[in-house]
Amino acid sequence: MIWILLFMVAFVVPFWKLLPQYGIASPWALIAVFPIGTLALLYLMAYAPRNQGDRK
Numbered sequence: 001m002i003w004i005l006l007f008m009v010a011f012v013v014p015f016w017k018l019l020p021q022y023g024i025a026s027p028w029a030l031i032a033v034f035p036i037g038t039l040a041l042l043y044l045m046a047y048a049p050r051n052q053g054d055r056k
Helices: 002-022 026-033 035-047
Strands: none
Touching: 002 026, 002 035, 026 035
């Protein structure tokens, strides 16, 4: 059971940090708990324009 929780955290935390850079709200990262949700988020990130802000 603990392994499952660790894998969930391992997927959700990176998405939580990356999604705002693509203009998607952070709570959507919770969908990454499900395998199909992870794939959907990866596709959204691949085709969404990235907001760089002040970065070059």
